[in-house]
Amino acid sequence: MIQTTARLFLFLRILHFLQLLPSLGSQKMLSQRFYLKAKYLGYNPEPCVMERSLFLLVAFILIAIVAEFLFQF
Numbered sequence: 211m212i213q214t215t216a217r218l219f220l221f222l223r224i225l226h227f228l229q230l231l232p233s234l235g236s237q238k239m240l241s242q243r244f245y246l247k248a249k250y251l252g253y254n255p256e257p258c259v260m261e262r263s264l265f266l267l268v269a270f271i272l273i274a275i276v277a278e279f280l281f282q283f
Contacts, residue, residue: 221277 217277217281221273224273224277
């Protein structure tokens with residue numbers, strides 16, 4: 211139980227570090243960051259909800275795989 215809790219805590223810290231899990235009240239800043247990054251990269255500055263959801267899902271899965279791999283050792 212303690213090991214599972216430690217894994218979950220580490221995983222949430224990684225998500226927070228990558229800013230995929232924003233702090234309370236920072237959703238506006240996160241949206242502005244996506245807007246500016248998209249504008250800088252030449253994409254449509256209005257972020258599509260589906261694309262963002264897909265990106266977060268893929269990032270979540272990759273982080274979970276890496277975290278599980280790290281805990282094997």
